[in-house]
Amino acid sequence: MKRSSVLTEKNRIKWATFFTILILLPVGLSVAGFALSRGQAAEVFLEAPDPRWESCYRDAEYMRFHHMDLLKEIRDEVVRYGIKGGITLAGCGDCHTNRDQFCDRCHEAASVRLDCFGCHYYPERALDRELLRVGMIVQATQDGR
Amino acid sequence: MLAGASGALSLPVLTSCTAETASADSVLTGKRWGMVIDLTRCREGCTACMDACRQENNVAFHGDARWDVHWIRRASLKPKDEDSGLSEKSVLLMCNHCDNPPCAQVCPVQATYKREDGIVVVDHHRCIGCRYCMIACPYNARFFNFKENEDWPNQDYPKRSHGVVEACNFCAHLLDQGLRPACVEACQNAGAGALVFGDLNDRTSEVSQLVAGGFVKRIREDWGTKPKVYYIGL
Numbered sequence: 001m002k003r004s005s006v007l008t009e010k011n012r013i014k015w016a017t018f019f020t021i022l023i024l025l026p027v028g029l030s031v032a033g034f035a036l037s038r039g040q041a042a043e044v045f046l047e048a049p050d051p052r053w054e055s056c057y058r059d060a061e062y063m064r065f066h067h068m069d070l071l072k073e074i075r076d077e078v079v080r081y082g083i084k085g086g087i088t089l090a091g092c093g094d095c096h097t098n099r100d101q102f103c104d105r106c107h108e109a110a111s112v113r114l115d116c117f118g119c120h121y122y123p124e125r126a127l128d129r130e131l132l133r134v135g136m137i138v139q140a141t142q143d144g145r
Numbered sequence: 146m147l148a149g150a151s152g153a154l155s156l157p158v159l160t161s162c163t164a165e166t167a168s169a170d171s172v173l174t175g176k177r178w179g180m181v182i183d184l185t186r187c188r189e190g191c192t193a194c195m196d197a198c199r200q201e202n203n204v205a206f207h208g209d210a211r212w213d214v215h216w217i218r219r220a221s222l223k224p225k226d227e228d229s230g231l232s233e234k235s236v237l238l239m240c241n242h243c244d245n246p247p248c249a250q251v252c253p254v255q256a257t258y259k260r261e262d263g264i265v266v267v268d269h270h271r272c273i274g275c276r277y278c279m280i281a282c283p284y285n286a287r288f289f290n291f292k293e294n295e296d297w298p299n300q301d302y303p304k305r306s307h308g309v310v311e312a313c314n315f316c317a318h319l320l321d322q323g324l325r326p327a328c329v330e331a332c333q334n335a336g337a338g339a340l341v342f343g344d345l346n347d348r349t350s351e352v353s354q355l356v357a358g359g360f361v362k363r364i365r366e367d368w369g370t371k372p373k374v375y376y377i378g379l
Contacts, residue, residue, distance in 0.1 A: 075270060079268050079270065080258075080268065082260065082261075082321065084321060090301075115306075118293070118306035118307075119269065119303040119304050119305060119306050120303045121297065121300040121301070121303070
């Protein structure tokens with residue numbers, strides 16, 4: 001008897017309003033967040049390369065979206081066909097000296113695990129060094145896994 | 146330095162390992178690396194070649210026989226029959242770089258392959274760690290990386306990640322620079338000179354002369370693997 005009396009006309013409007021707000025709240029928050037963040041200047045995401053070097057192997061736009069294709073192409077040339085003397089990972093490190101800022105920051109943001117540094121040397125991650133210093137990890141690993 | 150991929154293609158290419166298939170002529174004129182191990186000169190207890198190899202190629206040593214990786218190692222061969230009159234022998238074992246490599250035949254992803262200059266190499270990017278090659282290799286020359294190698298003595302050369310198989314590659318990266326393998330260099334520096342390395346196709350080279358001398362043996366030639374590592378005093 002009591003249960004049927006819960007959804008009176010007045011209660012129904014109250015509940016409908018409550019659920020509408022509940023559903024629209026996350027949408028509203030994200031829209032608000034987006035609107036607020038639009039005004040701010042974009043954060044510098046990658047470190048500025050060494051100014052001694054004027055250009056990369058390719059233009060920045062290509063490198064940003066296709067560096068993995070380029071690296072795989074070079075890898076096959078070097079490993080399978082013995083064509084050496086071109087692009088090397090160590091050569092990347094000549095300009096982009098900070099792996100934390102250059103590789104890992106983007107890859108962590110995009111949640112793409114890169115598998116290069118388990119075998120190839122690239123300057124140690126500053127994060128690993130710090131964790132090693134404070135004793136949170138026992139031995140710094142190069143691949144950051 | 147800043148040459149692109151197209152620039153890399155135009156750079157001097159080693160004739161020994163180009164993509165094009167070897168014609169009958171280039172088989173004779175191209176390089177075919179081989180090694181002669183003179184066991185009569187090899188000193189008992191000397192580890193110069195093994196240490197140099199570990200230093201140069203970042204070969205993992207964990208101190209546990211289950212996980213240790215060896216590109217060149219010393220084994221003691223005991224005669225099966227004690228009355229045979231044969232004595233125990235200390236032999237250096239390594240990848241024999243077979244002309245007919247069983248490891249390359251069984252590799253399901255063609256990660257192991259024979260270069261044009263005859264060196265059997267592993268492409269660690271392709272290796273899936275199935276260990277078929279370890280089963281196929283009759284010389285037990287291949288080792289699996291059960292653990293991540295934490296030591297990195299030579300940072301110019303990559304180490305191997307956990308989960309791939311590796312074996313001696315005659316220090317291919319040094320050969321490409323015109324240098325000799327690290328073990329050969331170390332053996333010379335140690336004054337033993339037991340390891341001789343060179344081009345088997347070049348008749349004037351030291352290895353060719355030693356091989357032509359007829360005092361060399363290969364391990365289990367009856368298997369038909371045609372190794373390019375020859376032994377004197379085996």
